[in-house]
Every structure is written in C-alpha cells, then in structure tokens.
Amino acid sequence: MKFIVYDIEATCWEGRPPATVQETIEIGAYQVDSYGQVGPCFSRLIKPILHPQLSHFCRRLTHIEQPDINRAKDFTRVIRDFQNWIDVDGEPYTLAAWGKFDEAQLRRDCALHRLDDYWLDPSINLKLQYRELRKLPKKRGLAAAVRHEGFEWTGAQHRALDDAENTVKVFRKLLDMWRY
Structure with a gap:
C-alpha cells in the first residue's frame, strides 16, 4: 500500500468570481510508503480552458505566472500523466489531501473534461x-x-508541490493514526 499525498491549486479571484467554475491549474504530489518513506514526486501546471487568463489575485496568491500557464498542458493530458505516475508499479494506493477541496475540485475537473473519476x-x-x-x-x-x-514550513504557500511536501511532514508523523 502506498499513499499519494497531494495538493492542487485552482483558478481564483478576489471578491466575486466572474464564474462559479474553478479549474485546477497545478498539481503536486509525493508518494509515501506504508513505512513512511517518501518516494518520488509529481509536479505539473495545467492550462485552464474556461478562464485561461489567471486573475491578478490568483497570480499574486500562487506565484504562478501567465507565461508558465500558457505553456502548460491541458487537464486531460496532465491527469493521465498523474494517473500513470500513481500506478507505475500497480501497487494499491490511497490519495490523501489536506481538506476536501482538492478531491472535490479534481472530480469537478474530471466531469468538465468528461473523464472518469x-x-x-x-x-x-x-x-x-x-x-x-x-x-x-x-x-x-x-x-x-x-x-x-x-x-518549519518549507517552500511557498499556495504552490502545490510545496504544500504537498509540508502535508507529508504531518502525514508521516501521524502515519499509524490515519483511517483509510
């Protein structure tokens, strides 16, 4: 059994958003085995399709720049890469994120792109x-x-891989206590 400790960042706006639909723009994850050993990481930016221009608020919050998003692959391609990365060895896994937003957002994105979740x-x-x-x-x-x-917090807050790395710290400390 392995754990995929992950975090996502999504499109965001200050105040009232122009639409209620957010899209994932970054995913970061680490594999952690059942002994707490940290394995490889995964980090990708994702180009949104509904609102391809990031808001000033979103760029300031995440430190993700528009040219980087413009060069990113779309959700379908990145999620296929992520699924392949998760399942590279065929070992059973459990996904773990800090809060319910990340899983819910990925499910919304899968629906938007007509992908199985x-x-x-x-x-x-x-x-x-x-x-x-x-x-x-x-x-x-x-x-x-x-x-x-x-x-100590390492990296920048609201960057997916850095948030995942910090989540791993707490996850590993309480490894034998999580229910899954």
Missing part, C-alpha cells in the same frame, strides 16, 4: 482527521498544523 478512490481528508486525532475544537489550516507538529 474512479481513480480518486479511496481518498482521505487529512484536515478532518487531524482535527479528530488532536481533539481540536475546529479544523486547523495546514500551516498551523505544520507549526503545531513542530515543523
């Missing part, structure tokens, strides 16, 4: 489980959880 199962919501494990009165954001567990 079976590969998103099984998935675990680490944010929800973290709250339960640590008996917290409310959910805790990733940066706060990283600090609470005694780790």
